[in-house]
Amino acid sequence: MSLLQVENLRTVFDxxxxxxxxxxxxxxxxxxxxxxxxxxxxGCGKSALALSLMRLLAHPGRVAGGRVLLEDxxxxxxxPAKMRARRGSRVAMVFQEPMTSLNPVHTVGAQIxxxxxxxxxxxxxxxxxxxxxxxxxxxxxxSPERRFDDHPHRxxxxxxxxxxIAMALACQPRLLIADEPTTALDVTVQAQILDLLRDIQAExxxxxxxxxHDLGVVAETADEVAVMYAGRVVERASATDLFADPQHxxxxxxxxxxxxxxxxxxxxxTIEGSVPPPFAWPPGCRFAPRCAFADAACEVAPPPLxxxxxxxxxxxxxxxxxx
Amino acid sequence: MSAALSARPSVLRLxxxxxxxxxxxxxxxxxxxxxxxxPWLAPVDPYETDLMSVMTPPGxxxxxxxxxxxxxxxxxxxxxxRMTLLMGVAxxxxxxxxxxxxxxIAAHWRRLDGVLMRLMDxxxxxxxxxxxxxxAAIFGPGLVAVVIALSVATVPLxxxxxxxxxxxxxxxxxxxxxxxxxxGSFRLIRRHLAPNCVAPLLVFATLRLGQVILLGSxxxxxxxGAQAPTAELGAMAAQGRTFLFFAPHIxxxxxxxxxxxVLACNVLGDALRDALDPKLRP
Numbered sequence: 001m002s003l004l005q006v007e008n009l010r011t012v013f014d015x016x017x018x019x020x021x022x023x024x025x026x027x028x029x030x031x032x033x034x035x036x037x038x039x040x041x042x043g044c045g046k047s048a049l050a051l052s053l054m055r056l057l058a059h060p061g062r063v064a065g066g067r068v069l070l071e072d073x074x075x076x077x078x079x080p081a082k083m084r085a086r087r088g089s090r091v092a093m094v095f096q097e098p099m100t101s102l103n104p105v106h107t108v109g110a111q112i113x114x115x116x117x118x119x120x121x122x123x124x125x126x127x128x129x130x131x132x133x134x135x136x137x138x139x140x141x142x143s144p145e146r147r148f149d150d151h152p153h154r155x156x157x158x159x160x161x162x163x164x165i166a167m168a169l170a171c172q173p174r175l176l177i178a179d180e181p182t183t184a185l186d187v188t189v190q191a192q193i194l195d196l197l198r199d200i201q202a203e204x205x206x207x208x209x210x211x212x213h214d215l216g217v218v219a220e221t222a223d224e225v226a227v228m229y230a231g232r233v234v235e236r237a238s239a240t241d242l243f244a245d246p247q248h249x250x251x252x253x254x255x256x257x258x259x260x261x262x263x264x265x266x267x268x269x270t271i272e273g274s275v276p277p278p279f280a281w282p283p284g285c286r287f288a289p290r291c292a293f294a295d296a297a298c299e300v301a302p303p304p305l306x307x308x309x310x311x312x313x314x315x316x317x318x319x320x321x322x323x
Numbered sequence: 324m325s326a327a328l329s330a331r332p333s334v335l336r337l338x339x340x341x342x343x344x345x346x347x348x349x350x351x352x353x354x355x356x357x358x359x360x361x362p363w364l365a366p367v368d369p370y371e372t373d374l375m376s377v378m379t380p381p382g383x384x385x386x387x388x389x390x391x392x393x394x395x396x397x398x399x400x401x402x403x404x405r406m407t408l409l410m411g412v413a414x415x416x417x418x419x420x421x422x423x424x425x426x427x428i429a430a431h432w433r434r435l436d437g438v439l440m441r442l443m444d445x446x447x448x449x450x451x452x453x454x455x456x457x458x459a460a461i462f463g464p465g466l467v468a469v470v471i472a473l474s475v476a477t478v479p480l481x482x483x484x485x486x487x488x489x490x491x492x493x494x495x496x497x498x499x500x501x502x503x504x505x506x507g508s509f510r511l512i513r514r515h516l517a518p519n520c521v522a523p524l525l526v527f528a529t530l531r532l533g534q535v536i537l538l539g540s541x542x543x544x545x546x547x548g549a550q551a552p553t554a555e556l557g558a559m560a561a562q563g564r565t566f567l568f569f570a571p572h573i574x575x576x577x578x579x580x581x582x583x584x585v586l587a588c589n590v591l592g593d594a595l596r597d598a599l600d601p602k603l604r605p
Contacts, residue, residue, distance in 0.1 A: 056502055059433060088505030095503075100496040105518045114514060115504035167504060 003207040004030040009066035011052045020278045022048040024231035035208040037218040040228035043275045046211045050179045055083050089119045092168035096180040098160035102152035108163045109148035115170040135166040158189035179211045227251050230286035237312040247314040249291045337598035344594030347587035358404040365398035369554045378570040390573045402554040411536040414470045418477025426485025443479035451476035459547040469548040473535050488520040522599040533588030540581050556581050
């Protein structure tokens with residue numbers, strides 16, 4: 001049984017020009033203790049997807065359809081009060097910007113205690129303090145008792161991201177959504193944070209939904225990968241399969257454009273053009289205008305995900321390509 | 324490391340770096356203390372008349388002279404400060420609490436924003452003096468009517484400033500992060516939204532205190548507020564008006580007190596704004 005099952009999720013933004021679709025029929029599934037990476041370039045809808053799962057989309061964004069089953073409970077069908085009770089306790093989120101995601105006027109300890117209090121009012125002040133200090137210790141913040149009383153501006157970016165993780169994990173959620181958790185950090189700190197997430201996952205058995213544009217991060221942490229392009233998932237596979245045998249032309253292009261030190265290439269291959277904005281999506285396969293293999297058949301309708309092999313699905317009418 | 328990080332001077336220190344602001348703050352503190360301890364500081368009962376010595380000029384037995392009924396001006400000034408400050412602070416607190424609540428609610432629940440802010444626009448279109456007149460006509464003149472009128476005049480201003488500040492804060496990442504931990508709306512407003520809106524509200528409240536005292540004194544001067552024989556600065560100035568040519572001190576002393584308080588509030592408010600606004604910081 002899977003921890004998270006997303007079925008045909010649609011997210012739209014209501015604008016004066018009409019509804020703009022950001023997430024267009026996405027299916028995902030994630031088992032407990034596993035890591036699913038959602039990969040895609042800017043504007044492909046991956047952050048809108050994350051916020052839709054949390055039901056934190058700000059106006060004018062809204063979820064227009066689909067189901068989000070977390071341990072067989074449809075989050076989209078819950079009342080706002082029930083959904084609030086799920087946030088933090090069942091599903092939590094870590095954001096991209098550790099520098100601005102902590103409230104500057106409160107100490108980090110107070111903010112972690114606040115996250116715990118949101119779900120358990122019975123804890124005493126000293127219990128909360130102890131729990132918050134051990135939460136800081138769990139994310140490997142040195143001398144947590146001292147850091148407890150520090151304001152966020154005294155901490156480095158990496159430290160703040162650790163605090164954010166401690167806050168997100170304060171109530172032992174079953175699913176952690178991490179939206180580009182390492183993008184704002186430098187590379188060494190990036191590796192430390194990913195290690196930390198992996199260790200905590202091994203300890204608690206939580207599912208991790210990792211949203212990223214960095215294929216290096218994917219290779220390092222993910223079990224499963226979903227590649228998103230223009231609001232749709234174009235390829236789903238295990239991380240090993242995806243890197244060994246990418247099938248969708250977009251995935252092939254992405255993997256081809258990673259700089260490698262072991263190959264002598266005169267020029268780094270790129271994918272020409274950029275992701276079309278939602279109001280300019282082509283009627284057929286959305287990658288067709290940038291695809292080297294596209295022909296008239298690609299412009300009829302967006303191809304659905306089709307199973308190539310167990311655990312490997314591709315949305316391309318010409319897959320599998322012959323290797 | 325801690326020395327470098329705490330190098331930013333405290334707001335209080337920044338305010339006191341400005342000589343005028345330090346003087347204004349000291350003056351206001353003095354006024355508040357005088358008002359608080361009026362019963363102990365006043366040499367005689369402010370309502371006791373001495374008909375043998377009416378309109379005595381300042382100096383002599385009565386340090387600030389006596390008024391038209393031979394009451395001690397110093398004692399009346401101290402008690403008058405008390406009444407005027409109480410009126411101003413009450414109106415500011417009532418109007419501030421209601422106004423800030425409305426502003427925060429409008430910023431948090433955007434659905435209510437339009438209705439609430441149009442309501443504030445309607446309130447803003449009533450001149451405070453006119454509204455005070457109407458209230459006095461309905462309930463009879465008195466300090467309660469003045470406080471209500473001044474509160475009503477303060478609510479929309481506070482609501483607007485609170486809303487505009489809160490809208491900026493609502494867009495911050497930490498608000499989203501707090502909601503992601505499952506925090507409820509009221510707690511979010513109290514713990515995350517309100518504390519980050521304090522600075523501009525504090526500046527405005529200081530400036531507004533001066534305006535409210537001025538307006539309140541004006542209403543009392545017009546006879547809508549404090550009634551005789553109550554010692555209140557505006558009412559005292561009105562009583563002294565009759566004797567302006569024989570005994571100018573009766574009108575001048577309370578007027579100077581009002582002038583001093585309002586000026587001090589304005590100077591302090593400006594200094595606070597300079598200290599709290601990081602963009603104006605040298």
